[in-house]
Amino acid sequence: MSDAFTALAALVALGTPLVAGPVGVVDADPVIALHGTAEAGASRSIEIAYRDGETAGRLGVDRATVRFEDLPEDFVQALVAVEDASFERHMGLDPAGIGRAVVGALGGRSDAGGGSSLTQQLAKNALVGDSATLERKVAEAIAAVMTESVATKEEILESYANAVYFGRRSDGAANAAQNWFGRDWDALALSENAFLAGVLRAPSGLDPLRNEERARARRDHVLDRMAEVGFITPQQRDAAQAEPIAVAPPPPPPQAGPSPSDPDYWALSEARRFIGIGPYLDQPEGRPFVTTLDAEAQAIAQRALDAVLEPVNRRLPDAPLGRLPERALDRAASNPDSLWLAADRVVARLPEGVVRVIVGRDGLIIEPRETVDTTGATQADAPAAPTPQVPRGAELGDVFALFPDGEVRGRPRVQGALVAIDLNTNEPIASVGGTRSWASGFDRTRAQRQPGSSFKPFVWLAALDGGVRPQDWVLNGPIAVTIGTEVWSPGNYDGGGGSYVPVFTALERSYNQVAARLAMHVGMEEVRRVAVSASLYPPDERGLLFPSASIGAVETSPYRMALAMANLDPRRSDISSRENLEALESMMRGVVVRGTAAGAFANGPSGVIGKTGTSQEHRDNWFVGRTGDIAFAVWIGRDDDDPLPSINGRRATGGSFAAPIAASFIRDARAAGIISEEIETSLFAREEAPYWIEPEQPQPEPQPDPRGGGWWAGGGGGWNGQRSDPYAGAAPADAWRPGWAQ
Structure with a gap:
């Protein structure tokens, strides 16, 4: 070598x-x-x-x-x-x-x-x-x-x-x-x-x-x-x-076993993470490896995901399962078997009764079903169905699946994942990595995606640890942070801003400019500490030191997000004081009652806290949170990382897309007795969030903080302590002086 x-x-x-x-x-x-x-x-x-x-x-x-x-x-x-x-x-x-x-x-x-x-x-x-x-x-x-x-x-x-x-x-x-x-x-x-x-x-x-x-x-x-x-x-x-090839007659076909359903497929994917690790290699013969997943919860999670994704995907042309080069089509004229041998290499497993079709120069080429009997005779048995149509947008050589009813399907454009974790064990009871597993078996529960605003609870907890109170007032207005020669200036999703709002309201309405202010006040090192302590990121994640991390620019996975939600439970967590964790819990209840997830939970279920998230250009939608006995994360996005399509004329957001999936899952899991209707003595058991200012109540006159910028006022007064600078030496000294946020 x-x-x-x-x-x-x-x-x-x-x-x-x-x-x-x-x-x-x-x-x-x-x-x-x-x-x-x-x-x-x-x-x-x-x-x-x-x-x-x-x-x-x-x-x-x-x-x-x-x-x-x-x-x-x-x-x-x-x-x-x-x-x-x-x-x-x-x-x-x-x-x-x-x-x-x-x-x-x-x-x-x-x-x-x-x-x-x-x-x-x-x-x-x-x-x-x-x-x-x-x-x-x-x-x-x-x-x-x-x-x-x-x-x-x-x-x-x-x-x-x-x-x-x-x-x-x-x-x-x-x-x-x-x-x-x-x-x-x-x-x-x-x-x-x-x-x-x-x-x-x-x-x-x-x-x-x-x-x-x-x-x-x-x-x-x-x-x-x-x-x-x-x-x-x-x-x-x-x-x-010089010798002949004298093969024997083929053996009789065995009874075919069913291929895994989608919920079972993702359960096997979850189990595969443990096979080959430690004692699981020595699993005794005949003894099954028992996962922490619940069969009914897994099926409910799959139905909740499919119910939202399938209607959206049916409005979009499916992606091909794979594509063959033109030379493979050219060789098929002299060697028809070669076409399907090539297609074998690009197609995932197919459901029973489904065959492949290839987009040829003169339309679809349908794969024959061939069986060889003991005499060597070949029988072709193509599905009897209406003439299949070439999918919209398909190109020469694309491979799709032909169903018995004549429908031609491929990989769905929009995918998702749902993870639910039992708070008593910190282990998943449901883990669904997508829809149509036969078309795309990639498990998205561990896929790395930007969390968007679903990251904000960790910023708010860092702020609470730094002395901020939920009822304090903060400026929801333009902010610019200079790092070296670059200037970062986030905007709010609704384009608004310029007024003072309570800290809890800023979380309910997911204001990016407030998230940036809170993060800059306590310092990104403190935000990073909270996120890492919750197991949302590994300890060596340096991207959390950049200001854009405050609005969810650093990728993580649905599984990690669900685990992090579990690790914020005030009844079990030592990440922060119980008082601060309960205050965060109450503000996240406001997200569901009055904020960006209120529409999805208008008709229940009750006793849920959460946070929506929508990443840049609507590429990712999230809803994450907890009930009394589970933590969960729902992610929706595209494998090609393109923006999500509009839904009923509106851009896809975590509140309109991901939150309804979580609501459906929780409602059906409670009806099945998998999770409890009983809520322990936590603040979010109340149907109304504890922080609320009546619309007619006038806002207090802002009182500028003498230590910086005039952008913090009301309620509990000004900041205590100094702003931290995680970029010491990386930015001009005046980038952090009073007035930088004006």
Whole structure:
């Protein structure tokens, strides 16, 4: 291996926490633990159950496995020769293979190979999935390098053989020899081992009962590669190529099990975070891994999310599930199977009864459903339905799903997430990462997005800790903060400002200019302390020192936001004094009673506190908060980070979009008895927030603070103490003097 490539591999491995952020940090352990080093014939899958024992599904390999020593040397050599001739020399990534793939792609060659090492292919099959996205390829490369660092080459080959699909309903190598040739592995000839190594490329299209010529060409190519690499002599190659491919009749089809429903899919996604960590690798055979999730709460959360997202998404054209290059369409004329083999690589799992369609030059190309009987006859059975229409905005090569009713669907443009955490255990009881999991399996509960104004409770708590009182008055007007040569001057969502308002009213109406003033008064270091103490951000998050963080510019996840809401509970938290936490709780009750979430909760449910959030250009909508026994976070946005569409002629906001989802979830979860109607003795149990100034009551005459700017007055008088400067040395000295906020 070259020194340059060794350095590259090390850099990728060391950079994992940075480059793997969007898809989650990749852990190589599950690749080996679930797909290799197993007893021969043993199952390595783990049953996942909800907290009441109801089964959500299984993770891992639910099939028999083989040991490396049980695989014939001819098969191992054939596999390495045709898929990864540099396997013994690289650390997970093959630079020569990547180079050949790039050159071949630029030259329009289809036989140049994909550039992926065997270890990368293992990572794709076992861990990161087959979605053709940049995030997946990055995760695949990282997992490959990490796998090479913890496993031997024999373990990787064993894991690979147990992870790949050989066709003929052979998930892994254990039954492949029997299903193809009616014999055990140790009874196969060289030519048969070469066939099995080659058939992995396209098991259906390379079945000799369907296309003997293609099957023979592929087997002979594998034998040629074995001779080129030096595994066999030219004489052995010629003798093996002269043999026929005498496959056995295919086995009868097994009873197909149902694919996970959306709620179960996200439950499995939540459980996957723990598989491979600590004791879960040693889960006793037959004993399920029990999550903290509640099956009914999970289903209610999914319904609440879908009820809002589906009507919006039906007004927008679906995104394609993937896109094929034009050359793939061109090759289909001479090799129809190649089109669907290419589509396999870009499409997520599909619901039962659904087939793929591809946008061709003359309309939609519908995938046939093919079955092979014991005589080798092929039957095509396309869905009987009205003629499907090309989706609006679709482009040549786009791949969609065709449902039995004739509807063509793809990935929804607008997505969401809902997390609910039990305050007694600080563990999630519901975790839903999106809608239509079959179209996009990315779990958004851990996606990093800007929280917008849903971050403001942490600014207000920092202000309370700094001596501010909810009934104090503060100027809701223009503010400019100079950092170096840049000037930051936030505006309010409604464009208003210029008058004095009580601190609690500013939170209810989500005034950005007040948030900036409060943050600058106590200092961003203090705001950062509160946010980190609540587990909303890791301790090393430096972005929290910038003023824009006060209005939610630093990304976090729905899961972290729900956890942070739980950590603000005055009955359990030590982040601040109980008095200040209860004061914050009361102000957040005002958000629901009179503020930006009042419309969503006009008809209940009662006993809820929260805060809405809308990030820049309406890219993210949030509603976060608590009831007496759960904390929750709802996020709505687009995976492509484009602005959200208008709803009924109005721009999407946290109050109009995310808050109704939370209200629906809480209402239905209470009706089901999952969360309690009883509220403990906390201030937000009152139907009216404790802070209220009658509209006809005149505002007190503002009294300028002698220490700065004339922008704080009324109620409890002026500020105590000095403004802090977290940017010491980074800004001109006069940027922090009295008057900077004028």
